[in-house]
Amino acid sequence: MNQEEEIQTQWHKVVQRRSFLKAMGIGTAMLPAGTLLATGVKAAGSAPTRRLTPGDAAVLRFLAAAEIIEADLWQQYNELGGVDGGNPAYVAALQNLDGDMPQYITDNTDDELSHAAFLNAYLASRGAEPVNLDEFRVLPSTQATGARQIRRLTNLRKLVVDTSFYTRYRSEQNPDLGADAAQAVRIVNQPAIPLNDTDTPPNTAQPVPPLTASARRMQAIANTAGFHFGYIEQGGASLYTSMSVKVTDLEVLRIVVSIGGVEVDHFSLWHDKLGNAVAQPLAGVVDPVTGVTFPDLNNPGGELAQTNKILPEPARFIEGLPLVSIIRPSSVANAGAVATIKSFTADLLFEGQSKEFFAKVMALAEAADAAKRRV
Numbered sequence: 001m002n003q004e005e006e007i008q009t010q011w012h013k014v015v016q017r018r019s020f021l022k023a024m025g026i027g028t029a030m031l032p033a034g035t036l037l038a039t040g041v042k043a044a045g046s047a048p049t050r051r052l053t054p055g056d057a058a059v060l061r062f063l064a065a066a067e068i069i070e071a072d073l074w075q076q077y078n079e080l081g082g083v084d085g086g087n088p089a090y091v092a093a094l095q096n097l098d099g100d101m102p103q104y105i106t107d108n109t110d111d112e113l114s115h116a117a118f119l120n121a122y123l124a125s126r127g128a129e130p131v132n133l134d135e136f137r138v139l140p141s142t143q144a145t146g147a148r149q150i151r152r153l154t155n156l157r158k159l160v161v162d163t164s165f166y167t168r169y170r171s172e173q174n175p176d177l178g179a180d181a182a183q184a185v186r187i188v189n190q191p192a193i194p195l196n197d198t199d200t201p202p203n204t205a206q207p208v209p210p211l212t213a214s215a216r217r218m219q220a221i222a223n224t225a226g227f228h229f230g231y232i233e234q235g236g237a238s239l240y241t242s243m244s245v246k247v248t249d250l251e252v253l254r255i256v257v258s259i260g261g262v263e264v265d266h267f268s269l270w271h272d273k274l275g276n277a278v279a280q281p282l283a284g285v286v287d288p289v290t291g292v293t294f295p296d297l298n299n300p301g302g303e304l305a306q307t308n309k310i311l312p313e314p315a316r317f318i319e320g321l322p323l324v325s326i327i328r329p330s331s332v333a334n335a336g337a338v339a340t341i342k343s344f345t346a347d348l349l350f351e352g353q354s355k356e357f358f359a360k361v362m363a364l365a366e367a368a369d370a371a372k373r374r375v
């Protein structure tokens, strides 16, 4: 099964699981993109004869690419740590953050698959070219028990996770007005999934606190995943917000804000769960291989650190007006498409990818950032 078929198969599973989609005239959305294009089938609520503006098409194409990338990384997390997760020690370490972590991981994965499939189907339904990154599925899977041995778009085996979102959302400062937020935890060159069964045996017990080197290693990997979930989804929240002001067609705007709202929902969930990695009783885990440390952020705590302050602090937004609780950043420079690809690259999510991959995703990103709302 190739990757496109895989996405379609996963999408069908999502549809079966989530009956609300029936109300959306899903019969059309389930058709392969080529069929929609060939037959001019009308997607729910759209006007098939009306072509998208080039700007709207560019925004939707970049968002489709971002969702394909998100789906690829979430599938890796799901194989190892989801409800049918194949690595018991990883599942147990994730459950030390919250007993429902496997369910949340699986549902987040379903959401990304649905976003990618929907955006591509919508592009095709409006006569625009869908996005396909299959030729770049070249990166190896982890060797750890539970992972399918297929080729990937993204790498989760060595990440530099930007944790500044944690302090940013606890601060009044706004990066769009020039502020820098401090890292909450320093996570450098750290795996977010287990690498192999020697490093982290899949049946290791994962008590709190972890008692053996293998258990500490696995817990540090699961904690890294927790922060990475938050990092990825806050990026999605900012990206969709920045793209929303670029689109012209009201149906496209409805799509961007409706999917963007779910990215915010994802971020909020993970922001809550990741705090348990840096709160008692789990706080204090040190990875015995990398030295990455998850301190107790409640000791001494404070406004910028306290783990249960997960809702956004009102922040500076528009000069001369009061502080307001908002998604930030939302500027094209800090939250747009190019900024997103640069951030993912700095995350090492694309480590090992070809220069052709970077050229393709940057071209999509630059086209999206160049889009302007037509009035």
Ligand SMILES: [Fe+2]
Binding pocket: 067, 070, 111, 112, 115, 236, 263
């Ligand atoms: Fe998404």
Ligand SMILES: [Fe+2]
Binding pocket: 070, 112, 232, 233, 236, 262, 263, 266
């Ligand atoms: Fe997402």
